[in-house]
């Protein structure tokens with residue numbers, strides 16, 4: 001045969017050296033084992049060393065061992081140790097062992113979860129996870145579930161379903177006819193809705209400013225006394241877990257009101273929806289099942305590795321109609337075809353690690369996980385108060401907002417904590433007042449981790465206050 005150069009690439013069965021996988025495994029296990037002895041945030045030196053990656057793209061390929069060595073020697077020190085016990089930034093969950101191990105297997109399988117025909121196992125596990133999660137979160141039987149990258153995508157899917165459904169009721173097919181001649185629909189939400197909600201509204205042509213914005217109360221709940229009259233032309237967006245304070249909107253009042261008027265309710269429950277698993281939080285999520293769609297992350301409170309978000313929609317066809325597409329080569333089956341429930345087509349099989357997490361924890365384990373995070377958030381808040389810090393929010397879930405002295409001192413203390421290497425928290429502000437923002441979200445966090453972190457807070461305070469004096 002002429003015209004085929006078979007020697008250009010070192011690929012093909014004979015040339016796979018399986019010891020590269022052993023090498024990767026060695027580095028990976030070393031990382032997992034020593035996570036708690038790392039600086040929680042990389043040192044300045046580790047970050048400076050990343051310049052090694054900024055080379056011109058090589059003309060010829062490098063050895064795999066060399067690639068792995070670069071990742072281990074220069075990449076790993078510049079990671080944020082967020083799978084350890086003392087990372088309290090954003091609302092980042094850890095990765096429970098069964099989930100991480102299952103994800104390795106899923107990585108090797110490298111399935112495309114687009115259709116049943118492209119991966120029967122991914123399809124089957126999505127099916128199982130759908131049933132388990134609807135049941136676990138006590139949502140209406142038959143609720144459709146899509147597996148997406150995160151709550152941003154989940155919210156986009158949920159609001160798309162809502163928009164299309166509300167307009168369809170008015171006899172307008174927005175999917176085909178577009179947004180420009182559509183009859184207007186109303187969007188009612190809190191001024192403290194998450195920025196991903198505003199992003200979804202802007203992407204969908206609903207406008208991030210063309211909304212009826214409702215004030216929130218001191219805890220960050222939508223002020224229900226200020227809600228405008230709802231009707232069957234309205235999308236009401238509520239929140240289970242304010243991203244800063246962790247507060248929950250009054251679903252009991254608002255979902256009932258919305259149902260009576262025929263409005264669609266979407267709930268952003270990125271981390272807070274998991275409160276549903278525990279009776280302890282029953283009062284916070286009462287009547288939440290009366291909503292129409294919910295977004296939630298498995299990579300936050302549930303401690304599934306990234307990226308694992310979930311959209312749930314009571315009206316199955318409203319979701320699948322909104323996300324449906326066709327192609328001559330797309331073979332839908334009688335079984336579950338994952339792409340019907342998401343924006344994406346090709347996707348990795350997220351259901352593998354999600355299923356492994358639920359199977360490994362069981363209902364009791366999920367409940368214990370959620371209750372533990374909240375218990376530890378309260379412990380963290382109490383120890384800080386004992387040491388002269390002010391806690392601004394009512395710690396109803398896993399978030400703690402901390403203030404000390406004045407705005408400048410708070411910001412300086414936060415910066416000192418971030419540089420301590422002991423723990424890491426972010427900052428935020430509400431109504432112009434900055435604070436240190438703690439999110440207890442990893443199954444790995446122990447009471448000792450919190451004691452160590454409180455010590456870092458106290459040290460930072462002592463240093464900053466001494467400088468000021």
Ligand SMILES: *Cc1c(COP(=O)(O)O)cnc(C)c1O
Nearest residue numbers: 091150151152194196243270297
């Ligand atoms: C994290 C978060 C989001 C965004 O979720 P991603 O998974 O990062 O896309 C949306 N809403 C709330 C309340 C969140 O905490």
